[in-house]
Structures are given as C-alpha cells and as structure tokens.
Amino acid sequence: MKPHPVAALKNKLIAAWKMFLSLFKTDWDLFDYPIVFRAHAVDPAYANTRLKWHLFTASIVNWWVMGGGGETKQEALQDLEKTFARRKADMAVAGKPLPRPGVHVPIEFASQQEIGAYPELADDFVQRVLNLDWAWISDESSLWDFHEGADNGALIARIREVYGVDVSDIESGRLSEILQRIATKQVPG
Numbered sequence: 001m002k003p004h005p006v007a008a009l010k011n012k013l014i015a016a017w018k019m020f021l022s023l024f025k026t027d028w029d030l031f032d033y034p035i036v037f038r039a040h041a042v043d044p045a046y047a048n049t050r051l052k053w054h055l056f057t058a059s060i061v062n063w064w065v066m067g068g069g070g071e072t073k074q075e076a077l078q079d080l081e082k083t084f085a086r087r088k089a090d091m092a093v094a095g096k097p098l099p100r101p102g103v104h105v106p107i108e109f110a111s112q113q114e115i116g117a118y119p120e121l122a123d124d125f126v127q128r129v130l131n132l133d134w135a136w137i138s139d140e141s142s143l144w145d146f147h148e149g150a151d152n153g154a155l156i157a158r159i160r161e162v163y164g165v166d167v168s169d170i171e172s173g174r175l176s177e178i179l180q181r182i183a184t185k186q187v188p189g
Contacts, residue, residue: 042055125179
C-alpha cells in the first residue's frame with residue numbers, strides 16, 4: 001500500500017535527513033534510521049487465528065522488511081528494536097555492512113538451492129498439498145507460511161494422504177526438508 005503523497009514526501013525528507021546525519025558516524029543504531037509508525041484497524045475475523053494483528057507498526061523508511069508490531073507505539077518500537085538487533089547481528093556474522101540510514105534497501109529473497117533439487121515435486125506439492133496454482137517457495141519456506149491454524153496437522157495429514165509419507169517429526173515444517181523426505185521416501189525413526 002502506497003503512503004499518502006504528503007506522508008511519502010515526509011518519509012523522503014526524514015530519510016534524507018537521517019542519511020545526512022549518518023555521514024558523521026560509522027556504527028549506526030536503530031535510532032539513526034528514519035522510523036515511521038502506522039495505526040491499524042484490527043480485523044475481528046482474525047481474532048481466533050495464531051496470526052496476530054497489531055494496532056501499531058513501526059518500520060524503517062526505505063527498508064521494506066524491517067518492522068515491528070504491538071498494541072501500542074512503544075510495543076511496536078520495542079519489537080522493531082529486537083528485529084533490528086537480530087538483523088544487525090546476522091549481518092555482522094555474514095560480514096556484510098549495515099545499510100546506511102535513509103537508503104533504499106532491496107528485498108533479499110532466501111535461497112532456493114535445496115528446493116531447486118526437486119522442481120517437479122515442488123510444483124506438484126504446491127498444487128496437491130497447498131491447493132494453490134503456484135507459489136514462490138524458498139529453502140526457508142515452511143508449512144506455517146500457508147495457513148492460519150494453530151498447528152500443521154491438516155497439511156501433514158494431506159502430505160500423508162497424497163505421498164504416503166509421514167513428516168510429523170519435522171517440527172520446523174520446512175518445505176525443503178519435507179520435499180527431501182518425500183523424494184527419498186525416508187521413514188522417520
């Protein structure tokens with residue numbers, strides 16, 4: 001959803017200001033980045049799902065996948081702080097520099113190397129188990145990404161029905177592990 005033109009201009013100005021200020025530091029923390037808050041109306045239809053709708057979100061301008069949510073602005077900011085700290089630590093371990101405050105940070109897609117080992121099976125799985133015409137799945141995709149229920153039981157039962165393979169012991173629900181099990185017809189134990 002695109003922000004209102006006035007909000008978009010405000011975001012650009014905040015991003016430019018934070019970028020300018022970042023020239024005087026080399027180690028940035030969350031508050032060196034342009035942060036915006038949004039209030040949301042909660043859809044009552046989602047009240048009984050495991051997915052949580054937040055009244056407020058906090059996000060870094062131009063960094064599309066960096067955000068946090070909560071019932072208050074403060075909770076949203078605290079959630080954003082945790083997400084940012086994890087991302088900063090992950091990037092340090094990977095030897096990657098943190099993006100400069102204010103710059104556009106492109107979306108990075110997870111690898112498809114493991115999923116790519118079974119392209120026909122992946123397509124078949126998406127259609128016959130997930131009941132979708134198509135889906136982009138990565139090595140990080142899991143059963144949890146494709147439903148709102150409290151557990152993966154229905155999809156695990158569907159996998160057993162379609163492929164005759166039990167994957168109930170794959171706690172992560174990662175599709176790469178499930179496809180490997182189906183492809184090799186491994187039995188847990």
